[in-house]
Amino acid sequence: MAEEPEARQSRPVRVVRRVPSWGALTGAVICYCLSFTPSLIPRAWWLQAAAGAITAVFGYGIGAFLQWLLWRCGVRVRGRVRRWAWLVLTAVGAAAVVFVTAWSVRWQGDLRRAVGLDPRVSWWQWALVLPVALLLAALLVLIARLVRLGTRMIARQFGRVIPPWAAATGAVLVAAVLVVGLVQGFLLRGLLNVAESAASLTDRSTSPGIVRPTLATLSGSPASLEDWDSLGAKGRDFIGQATTAGQITAFSGQPAKDPVRVYVGLRSADTLAHRAALAVAELDRTGGFTRQVLVIVSTTGSGWVNEQIATPPEYLYGGDSALVAMQYSYLPSWISFLTEGEASDAGAALIDAVHAHWSTLPADHRPKLLVAGESLGSYATERAYPDGIAGLASRTDGALLVGPTPDNPIRRDVTDGRDRGSPVWRPLYQDGRTVRFAQTPADLDLPGGPWDRPRVVYLQNGSDPVTWWEPSLIWRRPQWLEQPRAADVSPTMRWYPLVTFWQVTCDLAVSNDVPAGYGHRFGTLPVYAWARIAPPPGWTDADSARLDARLRAGS
Known part of the structure; x- marks a missing residue:
């Protein structure tokens, strides 16, 4: 019944x-x-x-x-x-x-x-x-x-006022809106606010052993346009760990200069444009535009710059170098990734401002212009070149992009357009004439043919989840498992x-809880990458090996 x-x-x-x-x-x-x-x-x-x-x-x-x-x-x-x-x-x-x-x-x-x-x-x-x-x-x-x-x-x-099918459909829609609104509007937004407040407090701290510099070539010094306190925790680390002329001389046995390091913190100005303009003014004040090489580094979410990326150019060029970076968030990259528009805007603002001033200098009296970024910083760097690899190559003298994200537009285009037969985890693009991917120093010499300048290098590990994570894993087998x-x-x-x-x-x-060479860790591999991207006259593989050993000992 x-x-x-x-x-x-x-x-x-x-x-x-x-x-x-x-x-x-x-x-x-x-x-x-x-x-x-x-x-x-x-x-x-x-x-x-x-x-x-x-x-x-x-x-x-x-x-x-x-x-x-x-x-x-x-x-x-x-x-x-x-x-x-x-x-x-x-x-x-x-x-x-x-x-x-x-x-x-x-x-x-x-x-x-x-x-x-x-x-x-x-x-x-x-x-x-x-x-x-x-x-x-x-x-x-x-x-x-x-x-x-x-x-x-x-x-x-x-169901009291509308047909059952309409009632069921309406109930599902209402429930979905409420759940999504709760997660995004309350839980997620609330967690982001709490995380940003906590990160903002952390940003005011200073790591042990980091002190305000006295050299005029460094931001935050008494001669700087930037106040030491405005640099933020990661900015103070970047400036406080700057390589000295004495360290470079001890390595090379030759006279050296004190490298230029410029950093603009999130508290330095209210807008990206003002912070980028301040970075250019600091470079001008410190003589950064008169050095042999100028490196624009796009930071990770919290403003961190990896010393393994920053230090090698300073040793390669005997301190006749300048590095510039700008903070755009207090949050670490894994949270900033949710609002990655900030990263792309910051990368474009800094790169465009520096390039605009650099372009006004006589071609034979301006430094080599290099760009670099790690993780979310590599994404920010690429977003500054909407015209792809051609624009990156035409507006720089080289690029180092470490641990790229799946959203990196240039890397995605290069990987999709790779030469037939090359794997997605080590793509070969146009016979390696401009772009090369590496996980070991030996990879930089592949495929063995001519490598024109400017040169672009991606450091990319096969086991790096930061590079391979994407929603399509839900329904599609990834090519890196083939x-x-x-x-x-x-x-x-x-x-x-x-x-x-x-x-x-x-x-x-x-992803960082593994030794260098695996996951999202790359160790001293940037030494060999920089030596291929922009080698100074007389630099040898033996010099790279010595610098590698020195940085390993220091870290």
């Missing part, structure tokens, strides 16, 4: 079922197990727990939807078959979860060994993965059920829809 409508309406609405559906749990178990398969970077136990929980919840949702779809099509399992299905799922699912959790210790050991880390994993910590993942997954499922309950309540109210693979990508890594996306997302959190 069919159930009366009044009886259905009087039935209490349950937020949590006594037993989740068979399809939902099956999907959760499968996705949980897949989340442990090898990825790009070894993970800590807590990160694996989070990856397992989030992936399992998506599997739960997919399984529940598929079972609902079968029910709607009239396919239902009852009686003895249903009982056996539950017994099999309970036994096999529990065994699979425990086995894969334990076996993943071996996978993690292989990944750690591949990046030069101790392969041993703490068993007592890894034993926490399963209970923590279960708790987190249960919480996420509960939240999802609360959203579903709210949607049904809205639909019930709408054969041949980069040497630092596990041969056992496989692509799974949605799962791989969350694995690489988790890898972002630990």
